[in-house]
Amino acid sequence: MKLIDGKALAETLQLHLKDEVEALVKKGIVPGLVVILVGENPASQVYVRNKEKTALKLGFHSKVVRLPADTSEADLLTLIEEYNQDEAWHGILVQLPLPKHISEEKVLLAIDPNKDVDGFHPMNMGRLWAGNPVMIPSTPAGIMEMFKAYQVDLSGQRAVVVGRSNIVGKPMAQLMMMGNATVTIAHSRTKNLSALTKSADILVVAIGVAKFITADMVKKGAVVIDVGMNRDESLKLCGDVDFDEVKDVARLITPVPGGVGPMTITMLMEQTVRAAQLASQK
Ligand SMILES: NC(=O)C1=CN([C@@H]2O[C@H](COP(=O)(O)OP(=O)(O)OC[C@H]3O[C@@H](n4cnc5c(N)ncnc54)[C@H](OP(=O)(O)O)[C@@H]3O)[C@@H](O)[C@H]2O)C=CC1
Numbered sequence: 001m002k003l004i005d006g007k008a009l010a011e012t013l014q015l016h017l018k019d020e021v022e023a024l025v026k027k028g029i030v031p032g033l034v035v036i037l038v039g040e041n042p043a044s045q046v047y048v049r050n051k052e053k054t055a056l057k058l059g060f061h062s063k064v065v066r067l068p069a070d071t072s073e074a075d076l077l078t079l080i081e082e083y084n085q086d087e088a089w090h091g092i093l094v095q096l097p098l099p100k101h102i103s104e105e106k107v108l109l110a111i112d113p114n115k116d117v118d119g120f121h122p123m124n125m126g127r128l129w130a131g132n133p134v135m136i137p138s139t140p141a142g143i144m145e146m147f148k149a150y151q152v153d154l155s156g157q158r159a160v161v162v163g164r165s166n167i168v169g170k171p172m173a174q175l176m177m178m179g180n181a182t183v184t185i186a187h188s189r190t191k192n193l194s195a196l197t198k199s200a201d202i203l204v205v206a207i208g209v210a211k212f213i214t215a216d217m218v219k220k221g222a223v224v225i226d227v228g229m230n231r232d233e234s235l236k237l238c239g240d241v242d243f244d245e246v247k248d249v250a251r252l253i254t255p256v257p258g259g260v261g262p263m264t265i266t267m268l269m270e271q272t273v274r275a276a277q278l279a280s281q282k
Pocket residue numbers: 139162163164165166167168169186187188189190193206207208209212227228229230260261264
């Protein structure tokens with residue numbers, strides 16, 4: 001077994017990003033990322049803090065707007081429109097999940113697709129599924145970077161994605177299909193899941209169930225990517241994969257923490273730099 005070190009790879013990629021930021025700054029452009037957080041979800045607080053820290057480290061303009069949980073949908077939409085109009089901000093990210101009284105669909109539609117660094121706007125989702133992506137969701141983008149860095153050739157491989165969310169599972173499946181893998185998407189209604197996961201050369205798991213994937217569900221020599229972010233019995237951070245046992249079966253495996261998470265943040269920053277570059281060419 002070999003570890004896919006997401007933290008180290010993220011740091012390497014951030015060095016290159018820093019150079020790109022400096023080149024932009026020389027042209028008078030400072031990449032700007034605004035993150036909007038509604039309510040007080042403790043997990044979201046951590047992720048948002050990580051994003052802000054990294055943005056500042058790379059020399060971005062960075063701002064976190066923290067709104068109370070009872071913020072109205074109309075007020076949130078108005079705020080997004082203000083950032084759409086403001087040229088200082090190249091990327092706008094609204095942290096998900098949103099409180100129940102706010103329509104996620106309306107909010108994602110309201111973000112200018114050119115500033116949608118998450119790639120969640122229906123236009124960007126459509127572009128991805130048409131095979132011409134502009135903004136790519138950062139978690140799957142980070143996983144594709146891991147494949148590149150660790151020379152995982154997807155072509156002709158059998159890939160299984162467990163989880164079908166719009167933010168991870170679906171875009172992940174499409175990106176691997178674009179890499180010529182043969183992709184199957186599984187979810188909570190999938191029958192005989194362990195036979196399916198065991199057939200995978202590449203297994204990506206994004207379900208949010210602590211240590212769900214056990215060694216008997218994994219093919220010997222598979223590449224295993226764990227997107228999950230959960231707390232175990234002792235409140236320690238853990239993934240959807242039972243790392244301690246699956247590591248002896250897999251050829252390559254990501255840890256939690258230190259795997260997919262840091263890459264997600266880095267890809268978000270890269271996308272913001274790209275958005276700033278594109279805006280400067282207009
Ligand atoms: N490290 C990172 O950068 C990121 C980590 N995450 C983490 O990844 C996990 C997934 O996130 P997200 O995609 O938003 O999750 P969602 O909750 O939106 O979706 C979960 C998916 O998993 C499926 N699922 C749930 N339980 C099972 C099961 N027992 N067997 C098979 N499939 C199951 C669901 O099926 P169905 O559709 O049938 O309900 C659904 O498709 C979470 O732990 C989240 O915190 C998320 C984003 C980024």
